[in-house]
Amino acid sequence: MTANIGMLTKFCLLLFSVYCCQGADIGYDTNCATGTDTCTVTGTACIDDGSGSNTKCLCDGFWEANTTPDGCVCKTGYNLNTAGDACLGEVGSACTASTDSDCLANGVCTATVDTCACGAAYLAGSANDDTCSAGVGATCTASGNECRQVAGAYCNTAVCACGAAYTASSTLxxxxxxxxDSVCVDLDANSMCYNGKCQCKAGYSVNPSGTNLCVTTFGSGVNGIVGSMTVLIGSLLLAML
Incomplete structure (x- = not known):
């Protein structure tokens, strides 16, 4: 009998301990216990409220209070990810040392200055850019749309590469x-030599979703002929000026 009472007492104490240490779900700007309570509003953490002696669930990291305030929004220079649970830094925004996940898609957190930048094989971008455009060496899909920002590039087996008349120079x-012209024509029949560099001739370009050769920019048939003639006439007029 005594043994049973002792076991029951221990069981009750165990339940009490679990209940007390379980912590609570805490809303925005509410007192919390660090390491025990869970802040339920996205972007909040149980941090010091500025008094030095009390903690509350407040916006933390790359989040800041909204105008109400009853929640958090991304700070200037950061954008909400597709999942809606993290703020990603634009080019030039601060990030946690070597934590690439703090930055925009295809971006990295530079080790030397702890700011977001576009990764290797992506165009450098400018401050506050929120996208990194694919450059030579970046991955791409069959559509080739990822490579369209680089003149002379196309998607070659899932990697952006340069057309036959072009040579890779870093990400361009x-x-x-x-x-x-003969030097270029040997590489691509629809190319020409201009200012010491090969390029697709007027009315032609490397199709990002096509092959490595220069093709008619304006399509085929009558529209293609009209488009090519327009470019040719424009080139002749410029030459005459």
């Missing part, structure tokens, strides 16, 4: 050095 495509 530069026309292959030439001294005459």
């Amino acid at each position: 495509c530069d026309g292959t050095t030439c001294t005459a």
Whole structure:
């Protein structure tokens, strides 16, 4: 009998301990116990409220209080991710040392200055850009749309590469050095030598979702012919000025 009472007492104490240490779900700007309570509003954490002696669930990290205030929004220079649970830094925004997940898609947190930048194989971008455009060497899909920001580039087996008349120069495509049209034509029949560099001739370009060759920019048929003639006439007028 005594043994049973002792076991029952221990069981009750255990339940009491679990209940007391379980913590609570805490809303915005409400007192909380660090390491025990859970802040339920996205972007909040149980942190010091500025008094040095009390903690509340407040906006933390790359979050700041909204105008109400009853919740958090991303700070200037940061954008909400697709899941809606994190703020990602734009190019030039501060990030936690070597934590790439703090930054925009295809971005990295630079180790030297702890700011977000576009990763290797992506165009450098400018301050406050919220996207990183694919450059030579970046991954791409069959549509090739990812490579469209680089003149002379196309999607070659899931990687952005340069067309036949072009040479990779870091993340960009530069026309292959030439001294005459024949040098370029040997590489691509629809290319020409201009200012010592090969390039697609007027009315042609490398299709990001096509092959490595220059193709008619304006499509085929009558529309293609009209488009090519328009470019040719424009080029002749410029030459005459």
